[in-house]
Amino acid sequence: MALLYRFVKIPDRADTHVFTFVVTKSVTRDLERDITSKEFSCGHQRWAITFSRTDKVLGVYLVWRSTSEAMRVYVDFTFTLLNRDHFSHNEAFSGKQVKFTTECPAQGNRNYIAVSELYVRNFADNNGEFQLELSMGHVRTMFDTDFRVPSSIFGHHLPRQHQPSAAKNPPQTPKLETTYFTYGGFDWNLALYPNGIKDVHDGRVSVYLNRCTGFDHQCRVRYSLVLGDGPRRVDSGPVDDVSDSDGKSYGWHTTARFQDLVYKGAVRVHLEMLMANTLSEVVS
Numbered sequence: 001m002a003l004l005y006r007f008v009k010i011p012d013r014a015d016t017h018v019f020t021f022v023v024t025k026s027v028t029r030d031l032e033r034d035i036t037s038k039e040f041s042c043g044h045q046r047w048a049i050t051f052s053r054t055d056k057v058l059g060v061y062l063v064w065r066s067t068s069e070a071m072r073v074y075v076d077f078t079f080t081l082l083n084r085d086h087f088s089h090n091e092a093f094s095g096k097q098v099k100f101t102t103e104c105p106a107q108g109n110r111n112y113i114a115v116s117e118l119y120v121r122n123f124a125d126n127n128g129e130f131q132l133e134l135s136m137g138h139v140r141t142m143f144d145t146d147f148r149v150p151s152s153i154f155g156h157h158l159p160r161q162h163q164p165s166a167a168k169n170p171p172q173t174p175k176l177e178t179t180y181f182t183y184g185g186f187d188w189n190l191a192l193y194p195n196g197i198k199d200v201h202d203g204r205v206s207v208y209l210n211r212c213t214g215f216d217h218q219c220r221v222r223y224s225l226v227l228g229d230g231p232r233r234v235d236s237g238p239v240d241d242v243s244d245s246d247g248k249s250y251g252w253h254t255t256a257r258f259q260d261l262v263y264k265g266a267v268r269v270h271l272e273m274l275m276a277n278t279l280s281e282v283v284s
Helices: 117-121
Strands: 002-009 019-022 040-042 045-053 058-066 071-081 091-101 106-114 131-149 181-183 186-193 204-211 218-227 235-244 252-257 266-280
Touching: 019 040, 019 071, 045 131, 058 071, 058 117, 058 131, 071 106, 091 106, 106 117, 186 235, 186 266, 204 218, 204 235, 235 252
Parallel strands: none
Antiparallel strands: 002 019, 019 131, 040 045, 045 058, 058 106, 071 091, 071 131, 131 266, 181 186, 186 204, 204 252, 218 235, 218 266
16 A cells, blocks of 8 residues: 655745655555555645556556546646665656546556566665655646537517516526536536626626535635637636635626627637635634
8 A cells, every 4th residue: 555654845836745655565566456545635636646566567657536527637746766775766757747637537657667676776675665755736727618508598689568577577697607627625617697797787798616515614716717719719817716605706707798709609618727725714
């Protein structure tokens, strides 16, 4: 098994997290056993490490556990076998902005090191245990999907004399929603209002990030959102928002008109999640 026994967070621009595992002899001696660590958190995502083994070669992989459809995660990571003699003899491999998806949630090196070298080069002790260090940084979470636009949303308004009574049939604000995705331990989705949700619609698009689980506390979020494609697309830049105890947010209110964003019956959306931290409440 792989036991996490040390964690260090480095205050650098990459928000580097360093995890050190003690790996027991079962990794190299019990070829039929699945050796996967317990889950740990980094970059608001859940991860684990796992090993592949043959009679001669040991492989190691970083596994993205909190997968979601239409979401992808990029991360810089380095695996380092810690040598018992001197750090200059460590064995490492790394990747920059390696892509993790639902279809490919594990990335690593299946030919990391020959099993015999664990002993010859003094990585493993007399009990067959060794230390493996994982460094992770620059974790980026992206969500790409489309708001599918029903044809009814472009329906013509009836003349006033033929419209039903507003008191009996209050007008419904049209809304489009995405599927759910996981980030920071919560489920989220996006809701787009083609005409906003103000009492007097100005024809400008509004988008809200909704938290669908975990309503015990408010949550501070930061994200960046792009709607549409090509020259007419609109970019929010970094948005700082608060998800209240009902999961509602203040939203992003664009200057774009809905019809300018629609292409082939859909509005393309690109979301990058930057932060999601719960807020503590102080009771006086």
